[in-house]
Amino acid sequence: MEAPADTTWKGFTLSERDRRWAAVRKQAVAAGFDCILVPLCVDGRNQHLSLEQARGMRSDGRYLTLLENAAVILPTDGRKPIVISDRPGNAWVPEPRPVNGSWGVAMAQALAESGMERARIGVTGLERGKMVHGRAYAGVVNHTSYAELLRRMPNAKFEDDHDVVAFARYVKSEEEIDCLRRGAEIAAAGIEEMGRVARPGVTDSHLYTRVMHRMLELGSGYYPLALYTGPMDQIRLPRFEDPPLGRVLQPNYRIHNETDALWGGLIAQEQQGFLLGPVPDAWQRVVDLQRDLFYTGLEVLKPGIVFGEFVGAVNGFGQKRGGRTLTLMHGRGYGDDGPLLTPQDRGEKTRDVVVHEGNVFIWKPIAMSDDEKIQYSWGGCIVITKNGAEQLVKRTPSLISLQ
């Protein structure tokens, strides 16, 4: 991998910006909106339900502007958007409008200037979405500024955008896929480092630091490693998103992780289990089942299939093999991308959503023993091509024994 200082990647092009804006407009026109509003959203440090949800808080603005905090008014008639931000401009938006005292006032002025006093306005992030903000049941929007906006625009009709921006985000461009591939490579390098460092007697804090260091030196933006460690037979291990204090790895400890890396702001994830001892036969049977499930999923996921069909195939897979299996998968992108398919969220809202070429997912299905005492998940990023699903980084499902 090239050193970050010598990278040939120069950032997203203006063509990519125009593609995204056009994709959102197209979706919005189809939904009958006069414009799309990305309002001020709460920051991820203050609304932090999970890593993914927190990163997703301001992700719609980031998608359209590459600014960390922005409100966007994007008319559907082809005019350029008005971008409001408290950050300096960039190549995509050289001169965002300053806020000057109240985001609510600034957003209302921009909407009025765009002729939206009586318009039908699609608002992103107002509610939990199907394809984005799936973990934010109450949405992501800042209250005080939005309430002020509603007060100032009494004749406009504000509605949830019905996933207009989300469906644009759902299908990735080549530029985005290249970034996710690089992120996946960095995450895989972080996992390799974990395999080098993890041994009985090593502190969890040291392990955590070494993995993060490896990914940062390869140029990843900081995205906390989610690290779980504990005795092999403990079904639910404690999760840490900062260096764990006062913990030391022991023989026969299991290490689980979600290893994420950022490139171009897009979040890739790879996942790998380790066991600090030999893998017992009962565990190996579950690991084998999980591996076969992983590859079966790749075969089933093709452009045109709907998620209901996919989830049915995955969740029924284990019964034929004397075990149990569950779908664990979600979209990859700027944060809290959907669909969200987990043991808690079985995907009822997304059963009819169609898989497209250019989708990127983290695919990490769960296999379990029949009594559910052994549970194992392994996975990584996959991209949907016209021929089907492919891993962004070629890794083999396994539980790695470190002795």
Place this chain on the structure above:
Amino acid sequence: MAYKPPSRAGATVYVWADYSIAERDRRWKAVQDAGKKAGFDCIFVPLGDGVDARYLTQLRCSSVILSTDGRAPIIIADRSSKNTWAPEPWQVGREWTEPMAEALLECGMERARIGVAGLKGGKVSHVTSIDGVVNHGAFSAVLKRLPNAKFEDATDVVGLVRYIKSDEEIAAMRKATAIAESGIDELKKIARPGTDGAQLYADVMACMMQQGNEYFPFALTIDGRRYADPPIGVRLQKNSFVRGEIISVWGTQIAEEDQGILLGEIPDTWRPVAERQKEVYETGLKLLKSGTPCAEVLAFGKSVEKKDGLTTNILLAGRGAGDDGPVINASTPAEKLEGLTIEKSTLWLWRPAVTSADGKVQLGWGGTVLVTDKGAERLSKRPHALIAVT
């Protein structure tokens, strides 16, 4: 409890939560007293105001209803989380609206005057979030469930309690400052002509993480461009100037230490800039004593702005659990500081920066300062000097 918790939630996430029960009770009582004095029946920290909620619970994600009549608060917590401060919270999965409304009703707040933390930017907390941090979907649903209650902003009720630090918090800030200074030592060790900017960032971050630092982005400004993540496409050169705003977190206290490193001999033309910076730093430090009106610091900043062709911009910013204030610099309106005084046991980032007459050299230096009954105490230990790596 009317609210039924979910049968299965996601994995519990553990965060630093080592303050004592006495510290919890101090915080709760101080907020209750301040809330009562302001005429509120309870203080409500809703979904979105994560920093205030963590201040009151030590949980990563929570919501709090704290009655001002002295009752213990109802705490709503996510993902099966609990700790010594909140051993039996109401646990939620991803649904927050219903439990927040139910908790307010259970506290008898149907017709109450409810102070909401985080609705607006405050005097000393949420200072850069001018429209506050409250989640619209959850809060507007709570408003509908309690149509006869009166909800008002109470950001400063919690904020002004956070403003004055306890001994435990000050001890945590001392440790955070020591970690940040070790990051500066690492910066000095690694920064050389030819070093990859991302490697430099990674090494400094890892040095601090190894000591248990909780993540908060720090910034490196390399040859005039600022990076809050590993720089891409940047390799240090001979005479590169690296300015670190090195931030470390311990016990939720966020310390910042600012240090410049020049990869070459310090030119003579830089020396008067550095000397003026040191002079303003030391003079300003003497102002930081209990009872000084914050407006006086603003006036001080104006008084030192121009001298011998050099321009000085001061920065004095409250420190604590995050987005603390006040922030005092050249663009701070005087009315924002009305009634605010520097107090004993407050923590600050003090960092004046001086720019040369031709605008080509800008030097800032500073770090975390504690106000004691004897005046200002620098928590950092390193010498006040620009570092030259030759």
